[in-house]
Amino acid sequence: MKRKIACLLTAIIYSVFILTGCAKQETTEKDDLTVIGMSQVGAESDWRQADTASMKAVFTEANGYRLLFDDARQEQENQFVAIRRFIQQKVDYIVVMPITENGWDAVLKEAKDAGIPVILVDRMVNVKDEDLITAHVGSDFYAEGKKATDWMKEKYANAEQVNIIHIQGTKGSTPQIGRTAALDDAVKANSKWKVIARMDGDFTEAKTYEVMKEYLSNRDTLPQIDVVYCENDNEAYGAIKALEGFGYTCGKNGVSVISFDATYNALVYCQKGKIAMTVECNPLLGPLVESVIKTLKAGEKPEKNRYVEESAFRPEDITEELLASRKY
Numbered sequence: 001m002k003r004k005i006a007c008l009l010t011a012i013i014y015s016v017f018i019l020t021g022c023a024k025q026e027t028t029e030k031d032d033l034t035v036i037g038m039s040q041v042g043a044e045s046d047w048r049q050a051d052t053a054s055m056k057a058v059f060t061e062a063n064g065y066r067l068l069f070d071d072a073r074q075e076q077e078n079q080f081v082a083i084r085r086f087i088q089q090k091v092d093y094i095v096v097m098p099i100t101e102n103g104w105d106a107v108l109k110e111a112k113d114a115g116i117p118v119i120l121v122d123r124m125v126n127v128k129d130e131d132l133i134t135a136h137v138g139s140d141f142y143a144e145g146k147k148a149t150d151w152m153k154e155k156y157a158n159a160e161q162v163n164i165i166h167i168q169g170t171k172g173s174t175p176q177i178g179r180t181a182a183l184d185d186a187v188k189a190n191s192k193w194k195v196i197a198r199m200d201g202d203f204t205e206a207k208t209y210e211v212m213k214e215y216l217s218n219r220d221t222l223p224q225i226d227v228v229y230c231e232n233d234n235e236a237y238g239a240i241k242a243l244e245g246f247g248y249t250c251g252k253n254g255v256s257v258i259s260f261d262a263t264y265n266a267l268v269y270c271q272k273g274k275i276a277m278t279v280e281c282n283p284l285l286g287p288l289v290e291s292v293i294k295t296l297k298a299g300e301k302p303e304k305n306r307y308v309e310e311s312a313f314r315p316e317d318i319t320e321e322l323l324a325s326r327k328y
């Protein structure tokens with residue numbers, strides 16, 4: 001009997017709720033949300049996960065957004081599928097972190113034809129029609145690389161020869177292209193610098209450990225290595241693990257390991273001297289993307305490219321205060 005009364009009461013309360021329009025009001029509010037279709041590269045690195053967290057912290061329903069988030073698991077085809085789904089869903093904006101630069105013309109034209117603005121985050125795309133992209137926010141990767149090579153020039157100013165191992169990021173991605181170009185230009189300008197090996201670490205610790213271990217295993221005698229130039233922090237962790245496994249010392253009087261991103265763990269490695277320099281690459285791009293969307297919603301034209309300010313850190317720069325201040 002009690003159960004029947006409880007069910008009856010629930011039905012009455014729900015009817016009152018519907019009739020008074022509360023549900024309708026709540027539904028109406030949800031209809032006012034700005035719908036964002038977001039295609040993220042994957043979760044391959046600490047940097048990537050901080051970038052995703054930054055986006056999810058901004059694009060919340062409380063802030064007036066419905067975020068349709070897709071993790072492409074580092075496959076460009078998955079990004080194409082997600083973008084076409086967003087078009088079918090008639091989202092208000094498409095936000096893409098493109099894994100590599102080429103192959104985007106067709107799918108971005110479909111978004112343009114559907115009247116949906118596309119905002120690029122982090123990396124760039126190489127398209128014939130620049131109007132396919134409404135705006136881009138991210139980093140200047142060549143400038144990041146130059147910070148590292150300028151440090152190398154100072155460190156090895158009097159060296160007779162500098163043997164460099166180069167661990168590249170995801171081939172064809174904008175950070176790989178920019179950070180590689182900076183190293184290539186510095187090697188051309190310094191006759192004593194020699195790249196003794198170049199490998200693809202794909203921005204992951206596991207892949208870098210694998211390729212570095214393979215390289216060292218295949219040497220008759222272990223080479224003199226002065227610098228390992230890793231195109232992100234996670235590659236540096238893998239490289240250091242492999243180097244130490246073969247008896248190398250990473251640090252002031254050993255191998256200088258360079259990395260990019262300057263995520264928290266890399267700053268700790270740097271504080272311990274195992275990373276000689278980590279160049280900052282800011283993943284906290286959510287607020288910048290929101291400012292572009294607010295500009296567009298106000299009927300104004302956003303800047304085509306917004307680059308974030310970035311620094312670089314050596315062991316002597318790492319204080320407890322700096323570590324405590326870091327957000328990623």
Ligand code: GZL
Binds near residue numbers: 122203233234261
């Ligand atoms: C750089 C970003 C790179 C990071 C890596 O903006 O695209 O991809 O350097 C990440 O850690 O995997």
